[in-house]
Structure formats: structure tokens, C-alpha cells
Amino acid sequence: MKIIHCPVNGPRPLQEFYFGGQFRAVPTSEQEDAMTDAEWSDYAFNRDGSPGIQKEWWYHTPSGTWFIAERDIVTDVFVRTYLFDQADQESGNDG
Template sequence: MLLIDCPFCGKRPEVEFHCGGEAHIARPADPAQVDDAIWAEHLFVRKNPRGLHAERWRHLHGCGQWFNALRDTYTDRFVETYKAGEQPKHPLTETRA
């Protein structure tokens, strides 16, 4: 079983967590001034790289906190987890040769 290192609770089984998609996406400063096409892109268009990728995760069946993780989508290995609002220590390289 895959263990995910919650920055609040420590290592727990993957079944306790839920992925919330791509991390570090800034909401438009004034959503009322954004047209439908840009708003739709903000809501639905996400990167889907093969390799290292920053994602949001929630410890749903634990502390309930959201946090970020660097996960390799090719190997499913978690490289690092860190609290929301922080930046990863590991350099983010999103594509694999």
C-alpha cells in the first residue's frame, strides 16, 4: 500500500486521502471582470504532465487539512509534501525526457 506523508499527521495509507488536482493555481483577482472563456480555462484546463507535478491533496479521513505534494505521475512516487501556502524544497521539473 502507498503511504502518503501528511505534513500535519505523518505517514498514512493512501485510502485516507483525496487528490484535489493541480496545485499553485491563482484565482483571478477580479472574477467579475473575466470573460467566460478565461473563466472556463481557469476552472477546467489543467496540466497533465508525465513526470513531476505539484498537486493539492486533502487528508480526508484524518485531520481534514489540505496540503500540496510533488508526485511523479510516471512512477506514482511522492517526492515531497508541504503545507498549503508554502513552496516545495525540491525543484519542480514537470516533464520527463
């Protein structure tokens, strides 16, 4: 059973989690005003799938906890997980 370390609830089986997609910075209002249609289209529809460690949103369903996971998308190893506002505090990993 694959175990993911929730920063609030600790190690839990994968079945308790929901993948929320790649973490991406939301454009500021100033950036939005300056974006072309092509740039908007790229932001809305394209994702970076290059191999390596990717920041992602994950959700622990039973407790309603959204958090960030840094996951190696080649090996599917979770490098670390943390709450959105605790990016500088390492929470844990599943090895």
C-alpha cells in the same frame, strides 16, 4: 501499501487521503476583470496533464488537513509534501 507523508500527521496509508485536484493559482480580481470568456472557459474546464512533477491538493481525511503534494504523475512518486503556507519548508516524501 502506498504511503503518503502528511506534513502534520506523518506517513499514512493512501486510504486515509483524498485527492483534491491540481493546484492552480486563483486569478486575482484584476485578472478576472481582464479575462475573456475563452480564458475563463480554459481556466474552469482544462487541466495540464503533461508528464512530470505536478503540484496537487491532497486532503488527510481523519485530521481534516489540506496540503500540497508535488507528485510525479508518470511514476506516481510523491516528491514532497507541505502545507500551503509552508512552501519553502520540505516536509517529506514517500520515495
